Amino acid sequence: MEEPIRMVDLRRQYQKIASEISARWNGILDRTDFIQGQDVRLFTAHLADYLSVKHVIPCGNGTDALQAAMMALGLQPGDEVITADFTFAATAEVIALLRLTPVLVDVSPDTFNLDPAAVERAITPRTKAIVPVHLFGQCAPMREILDIAHRHGLYVIEDACQAMGADYIFPDGRRCKAGTMGEIGCTSFFPSKNLGCYGDGGALFTQDDRLAEKLRQVVNHGMKVRYRHDEIGCNSRLDTLQAAVLDVKLPHLDDYNAARRRAAGFYDRVLAGCALLKTPARAAYSTHIFHQYTVRLDETVDRTALQTALNEAGIPAMIYYPVPLHLQKAYRDDRYRDGDFPVCERLSRTVLSLPMHTELDEEQLHYITENLLRSVETCRK
Numbered sequence: 001m002e003e004p005i006r007m008v009d010l011r012r013q014y015q016k017i018a019s020e021i022s023a024r025w026n027g028i029l030d031r032t033d034f035i036q037g038q039d040v041r042l043f044t045a046h047l048a049d050y051l052s053v054k055h056v057i058p059c060g061n062g063t064d065a066l067q068a069a070m071m072a073l074g075l076q077p078g079d080e081v082i083t084a085d086f087t088f089a090a091t092a093e094v095i096a097l098l099r100l101t102p103v104l105v106d107v108s109p110d111t112f113n114l115d116p117a118a119v120e121r122a123i124t125p126r127t128k129a130i131v132p133v134h135l136f137g138q139c140a141p142m143r144e145i146l147d148i149a150h151r152h153g154l155y156v157i158e159d160a161c162q163a164m165g166a167d168y169i170f171p172d173g174r175r176c177k178a179g180t181m182g183e184i185g186c187t188s189f190f191p192s193k194n195l196g197c198y199g200d201g202g203a204l205f206t207q208d209d210r211l212a213e214k215l216r217q218v219v220n221h222g223m224k225v226r227y228r229h230d231e232i233g234c235n236s237r238l239d240t241l242q243a244a245v246l247d248v249k250l251p252h253l254d255d256y257n258a259a260r261r262r263a264a265g266f267y268d269r270v271l272a273g274c275a276l277l278k279t280p281a282r283a284a285y286s287t288h289i290f291h292q293y294t295v296r297l298d299e300t301v302d303r304t305a306l307q308t309a310l311n312e313a314g315i316p317a318m319i320y321y322p323v324p325l326h327l328q329k330a331y332r333d334d335r336y337r338d339g340d341f342p343v344c345e346r347l348s349r350t351v352l353s354l355p356m357h358t359e360l361d362e363e364q365l366h367y368i369t370e371n372l373l374r375s376v377e378t379c380r381k
Ligand SMILES: *Cc1c(COP(=O)(O)O)cnc(C)c1O
Pocket: 061, 062, 063, 064, 087, 088, 090, 091, 133, 159, 161, 162, 187, 188, 189, 190, 200, 201, 202
């Protein structure tokens, strides 16, 4: 094999667009418009077009986006925010930082996404918002979640950090991009995300003019007018160099996601017959853009031994996520009882994510799947 197998291969993707990136970066260096430069305006306008959303508000990263969303909606200490127990911690982190109360709920075993019935059961008079996470590149069941939110008068803040470009498909065939259905959508441009820059970056989406204005104020020190601070805000910006990278990559996003889907299709076909693992389910209501390709191993498979065997063969494989939030020291809460999250606990014991990026070729995919099929048989508890 010419290239080592990487979990995420940013280098080869970069090489294909290197000259465009250099040209754009040279332009910025000439203009020195490093903050709020013209590439930021260009990229946010292009992204709004791509998503068919009225407002895109750039910010510093995905975590800031989630925080700004909760600040702009005026959530107050003690308000309860429902989110998934099986996700990257950033989602719950900002809830806790704002002294809101994270209320974790279980997910569906096949899609890894919020279980609407569990959401409904978690609602109390203090609940103010639901944060569905479109995990691993597939939309959460938004129709059910929006319906619950509507019936209970709750906000929906979408964590679309792993799902840039995924479509939610409503029963009448109407499609909406992940992040454009709730009051506010949040995304991250962390380098390994489906649309990633070369550092940190993030954005918020909304269809609501008033919320957009509020969000712009929140991420800019609470200012509407320069040096007039009406509210306490924060400082969170997408820098111009990163916006230029994103503006170069955005026209390729659908192709990038198609390349991921092709790799996933290969994994699906070759791994389908294996009784010791389950390939990821495809929900009928969402396209899947495979931020991660995550299999579930049979409980008899020794995952640590399997991961070691793959690593020794030069195949990286990662565990997203090894510990559900309710078992993390920082997010322990007496209100949770043992067995409250059976699905999340089982997933965290059995999931394994395989290499997934835009540059995987057939030779690499053959090599990965051959090794996986062989090792999964020998690595038993
Ligand atoms: C990456 C990620 C975030 C945080 O994004 P940053 O840009 O790293 O702050 C939040 N939620 C989810 C689900 C993510 O995958």
